[in-house]
Amino acid sequence: xxxxREDGRSQNQLRPLACSRNILHRAHxxxxxxxxxxxxxxxxxxxxxxxxxxxxxxxxxxxxxxxPKTGQIGKPExxxxxxxxxxxxxxCILTVNPNTTTSIIVQVVNDDGALLPSAINAACMALxxxxxxxxxxAVAICCCVAKSGYVILDPTxxxxxxxxxxxxxxxxxxxxxxxxxxxxRVEGEPIENGIxxxxxxxxxxxxxxxxxLERGRAASVxxxxxxxxxxxxxxxxxxxxx
Amino acid sequence: MDARxxxxxxxxxxxxxFIKTALLSEIRIDGRKPxxxxxxxxxxxxxxxxxxxxxGQTRVMGIVTAKFVQPYRDRxxxxxxxxxxEFSPMADPSFEAGRSGESAVELGRIIDRGLRESRAxxxxxxxxxxxxxxxxxxxxxxxxxxGGDLVDAANIAAxxxxxxFRTPECSLGGEDGQEVxxxxxxxxxxxxxxxxxxxxxxxxxxxxxxxxxVIDPIHNEEAVMAGRMIATVNANGDICAIQKAxxxxxxxxxxxxxxxxxxxxxxITKQIKAAVEAYxxxxxxxxxxxxxxxxxxxxxxxxxxxxxxxxxxxLVGKYMERLKLISVESYASQNINxxxxxxxxxxxxxxxxKFNSTPLSWDPYSKGVDLECLKASVAxxxxxxxxxxxxxxxxxxxxxxxxxxPYEDVNSKWSAVDASTTEMHVIGPKTLKDAVKxxxxxxxxxxxxx
Numbered sequence: 001x002x003x004x005r006e007d008g009r010s011q012n013q014l015r016p017l018a019c020s021r022n023i024l025h026r027a028h029x030x031x032x033x034x035x036x037x038x039x040x041x042x043x044x045x046x047x048x049x050x051x052x053x054x055x056x057x058x059x060x061x062x063x064x065x066x067x068p069k070t071g072q073i074g075k076p077e078x079x080x081x082x083x084x085x086x087x088x089x090x091x092c093i094l095t096v097n098p099n100t101t102t103s104i105i106v107q108v109v110n111d112d113g114a115l116l117p118s119a120i121n122a123a124c125m126a127l128x129x130x131x132x133x134x135x136x137x138a139v140a141i142c143c144c145v146a147k148s149g150y151v152i153l154d155p156t157x158x159x160x161x162x163x164x165x166x167x168x169x170x171x172x173x174x175x176x177x178x179x180x181x182x183x184x185r186v187e188g189e190p191i192e193n194g195i196x197x198x199x200x201x202x203x204x205x206x207x208x209x210x211x212x213l214e215r216g217r218a219a220s221v222x223x224x225x226x227x228x229x230x231x232x233x234x235x236x237x238x239x240x241x242x
Numbered sequence: 243m244d245a246r247x248x249x250x251x252x253x254x255x256x257x258x259x260f261i262k263t264a265l266l267s268e269i270r271i272d273g274r275k276p277x278x279x280x281x282x283x284x285x286x287x288x289x290x291x292x293x294x295x296x297x298g299q300t301r302v303m304g305i306v307t308a309k310f311v312q313p314y315r316d317r318x319x320x321x322x323x324x325x326x327x328e329f330s331p332m333a334d335p336s337f338e339a340g341r342s343g344e345s346a347v348e349l350g351r352i353i354d355r356g357l358r359e360s361r362a363x364x365x366x367x368x369x370x371x372x373x374x375x376x377x378x379x380x381x382x383x384x385x386x387x388x389g390g391d392l393v394d395a396a397n398i399a400a401x402x403x404x405x406x407f408r409t410p411e412c413s414l415g416g417e418d419g420q421e422v423x424x425x426x427x428x429x430x431x432x433x434x435x436x437x438x439x440x441x442x443x444x445x446x447x448x449x450x451x452x453x454x455x456v457i458d459p460i461h462n463e464e465a466v467m468a469g470r471m472i473a474t475v476n477a478n479g480d481i482c483a484i485q486k487a488x489x490x491x492x493x494x495x496x497x498x499x500x501x502x503x504x505x506x507x508x509x510i511t512k513q514i515k516a517a518v519e520a521y522x523x524x525x526x527x528x529x530x531x532x533x534x535x536x537x538x539x540x541x542x543x544x545x546x547x548x549x550x551x552x553x554x555x556x557l558v559g560k561y562m563e564r565l566k567l568i569s570v571e572s573y574a575s576q577n578i579n580x581x582x583x584x585x586x587x588x589x590x591x592x593x594x595x596k597f598n599s600t601p602l603s604w605d606p607y608s609k610g611v612d613l614e615c616l617k618a619s620v621a622x623x624x625x626x627x628x629x630x631x632x633x634x635x636x637x638x639x640x641x642x643x644x645x646x647x648p649y650e651d652v653n654s655k656w657s658a659v660d661a662s663t664t665e666m667h668v669i670g671p672k673t674l675k676d677a678v679k680x681x682x683x684x685x686x687x688x689x690x691x692x
């Protein structure tokens with residue numbers, strides 16, 4: 001079903017992606033991610049000594065600080081911090097550096113829809129730039145369901161507001177490995193079929209949700225390819241001191 | 243406690259001695275001469291009033307926003323200007339989230355003195371209704387990367403953001419002349435702020451021997467220096483503010499530093515102005531492109547509301563959001579349909595109309611009619627009923643202005659003019675005079691036919 005989106009994209013078309021690593025000098029790892037007009041900056045410091053009070057000292061701890069563009073930090077920012085923290089905890093290998101804290105600071109430079117997925121992608125790139133050990137990368141996408149039932153990907157802020165419901169979905173990235181295929185499966189399914197995080201807003205039927213998942217997964221393959229190309233191109237810097 | 247000590251960044255004694263010894267021979271660790279500034283690059287964001295400045299390794303972002311407030315009692319016809327510095331923890335491992343430390347407060351105060359107390363920003367032009375409604379300008383300064391000399395970079399970011407910020411034009415209207423109408427950016431160009439001069443902050447670092455002075459210290463040098471002076475000067479040679487801390491320094495050295503600061507300020511002012519010029523011309527080009535392909539959307543009546551004192555700020559906050567959304571929308575929408583224009587005239591209440599048009603003809607009059615509708619709906623309290631009668635009168639006005647030519651003829655006339663002129667002009671005829679179009683336009687039309 002042909003759907004007219006305002007900027008002329010098709011249903012499943014993502015906005016132009018741009019990403020750069022290692023843009024800040026003091027931070028151990030940094031990345032900037034932009035999808036269309038939404039732009040997010042992420043910086044990583046870590047691992048630092050000690051964990052917070054309520055955290056398990058036998059594992060590494062991840063701390064997320066979300067900075068909005070202007071204004072005070074309120075409940076929505078705290079929610080984003082929590083979602084990011086849980087997502088990143090599931091992809092980082094926490095047993096390598098016990099009793100340490102890795103801080104991730106996310107700064108919103110411009111918000112034009114799909115903010116949380118952009119932030120997750122940026123944070124993931126920043127972690128790679130900092131050299132924090134991870135099991136696999138996380139690829140995040142936003143899917144909207146309209147009143148008439150069609151699903152569009154990567155909405156702008158206006159589209160997000162007009163839609164009946166939208167979902168932020170985070171998938172593991174596609175795996176390219178030299179190991180035999182069987183060993184990478186989790187309970188008989190390939191890793192890419194899993195889902196790390198899902199946050200929905202608004203009402204959608206179960207069928208719609210599964211349709212979103214399908215579309216999202218297809219798009220996440222494209223995003224994984226983009227990430228892989230981007231990470232391979234940029235040459236790694238020498239280690240930062242201080 | 244131990245963890246925090248372990249995590250703080252400290253220079254080793256060797257590094258400190260190296261920096262000091264090198265400075266005695268006028269060598270700096272990054273290769274600059276003592277009175278050499280680092281390269282400044284200024285970039286602007288997507289929206290008006292957002293600028294990012296890179297001074298060597300230091301990276302600062304300045305964002306300007308505005309909202310309506312009631313003025314202070316003792317200054318009823320002046321707007322307000324507040325600065326919010328934020329030392330993001332991404333800039334430096336020692337910056338903590340949450341409450342900013344004293345250096346953040348100091349930075350905010352220095353920039354505030356330079357901009358507000360020296361009257362660089364004209365606050366009287368921010369007044370809309372004396373004693374009741376003024377613009378409150380808020381400047382957020384986000385430090386993204388601390389490579390030293392944050393005050394200078396933050397100041398440049400604040401200036402660049404202020405120079406490119408635009409407030410929507412407001413006028414008084416309505417029945418009793420007390421209601422405020424905010425014009426959306428498609429109808430009337432938003433207005434820039436008035437800046438009388440550009441105060442530039444220059445930081446000097448003093449080391450043990452008072453003859454050793456450097457300008458624009460990097461963060462390693464800042465950890466070693468014994469004293470610091472920040473002079474805010476402008477290109478005219480006026481000193482707007484001075485902040486000095488640390489070891490005592492003789493008067494002669496201070497005077498030399500001030501002279502030097504004025505020279506450097508002239509350079510930096512030129513750079514800022516050049517960057518802002520480039521941004522403004524690009525913005526003008528984009529605006530022409532945007533308006534040749536689309537015409538204002540039919541804005542719902544409730545968005546151009548008349549304001550009273552209650553609930554002003556939230557309404558405007560919402561409206562400012564909507565303004566931004568509208569401009570994004572209009573940028574994104576592509577075409578105009580002749581039939582849709584007619585439906586616009588009837589004042590159909592759809593949120594976002596997609597238009598289809600021939601790319602070359604640009605039709606200011608369809609906008610003109612739209613604004614008549616809107617103005618009618620804005621001025622009266624009852625939105626739907628009054629609009630129709632006034633719309634009829636609006637159409638009459640339009641036709642009267644063109645000496646009883648029908649709507650379509652007017653369109654074709656004006657598209658002919660526009661094909662021959664490349665000048666960009668403000669859209670939104672409002673009164674009879676405006677509907678007739680300014681005289682210079684007519685002359686051009688005549689000359690093009692000759």
